[in-house]
Amino acid sequence: MSKQHLDEETLFVVSQTFKALSDPTRIRILNLLCEEEYSVNDIADTLNLSQSSVSHQLRFLKNLRLVKFRREGTTLYYSEDDHHVMNLLKQAIEHATHT
Amino acid sequence: MSKQHLDEETLFVVSQTFKALSDPTRIRILNLLCEEEYSVNDIADTLNLSQSSVSHQLRFLKNLRLVKFRREGTTLYYSEDDHHVMNLLKQAIEHATHT
DNA sequence: TGCATATATGAGCATATACTCATATTATGA
């Protein structure tokens, strides 16, 4: 099941994935998006964050393909795009709240 | 299942847990320890890291109770201490190697 | 075209982090 030696690429992908989940702001954003889609400003308002900060973090998450978006006029609605990673987050939250 | 709002402490615990898993060196160390116990120098030799670096990272992981150790003379044998977090790591590795 | 709204982006800054080097601590055995 688990490998004796981890190659460079696997190591990079895994560390980047967890890095995405290691920041409280990104966790809060992903925790919102796992329920339903949100616009950038809705995320900022809901979580009391600046528009710029949210946009920067969304770009980060989009680069890792953890979120996606659809356009409606000038508004972009973001939603989750990696069920597996979202599952890792949910497990960790479950674990943290049960201890 | 998932909470609407994440309280400060949950957010902190979850982010710290993923931060532990977000560094390639720590991933390599944990990947070793999930198989069997290793001494500090064995880890350093196996992974080609300095003794100091390994010791610093082990302290980090020990503070989060992700690893534990037993003493045998002057040698400390480290092993995993959080099955759940190890499971998160294994899942991520599995996922990364299957894409 | 011109203006308003929504979002993206770049620069700058303060903090966090992971490493190395040197040294301290701890336990063992002669």
Place this chain on the structure above:
DNA sequence: TCATAATATGAGTATATGCTCATATATGCA
């Protein structure tokens, strides 16, 4: 007690990161 082996720790440094502020881009509409 002294020397050695294994590990821990502190200081210093280079890089990464997450934020803010200002500005750019893009879409819709009059």
